[in-house]
Amino acid sequence: MSDDAIGLEVAEEIERMCLPDVETRQEAIGGLDIIPQLWGYRNVIIVDAIQTKQYEPGTVMFFDPEDFDDTIGDASAHDINLATGMKIGRQVEPDMMPESVRFVAIEVEDLQTVHEGMTPKVQDAKPRAVKAVIHLIEELRSRSETV
Helix, strand or coil, rough: HHHHHHHHHHHHHHHHHHCCCCCCCCCCCCCHHHHHHHHCCCEEEEEEEEEECCCCCCCCCEECCHHHHHCCCCCCCCCCHHHHHHHHHHHCCCCCCEEEEEEEEEEECCCCCCCCCHHHHHHHHHHHHHHHHHHHHHHHHHHHHCC
């Protein structure tokens, strides 16, 4: 799977921590398939590989759904990206969609090659990506305590 596995591996690390009130899922899906996976949750953190070629491989970044608004477009059901899928979800089942969705994205080097393991820079970014997810979890918890 190469660098595309980074999101799955970060989710595995978070799952091993057995954090209270945190559920992890390891899904290799996108487009319309993501919609039912989001239903019923108040807050969602999505961890995934991203390849912008604007950053050094292994760079860990935070995004909000609005950061992907310019990628929303018309496409067949098989070609819908995550941002478009989330927009459709909010239109079709607004009460089922999360209040908050945050992304932790890791800039990757290789999404095409199928082999075991990730490239060294992306592998080295895994602990930073885990810390980024923990940071968002703590931020969400502190926000819900003040509400």
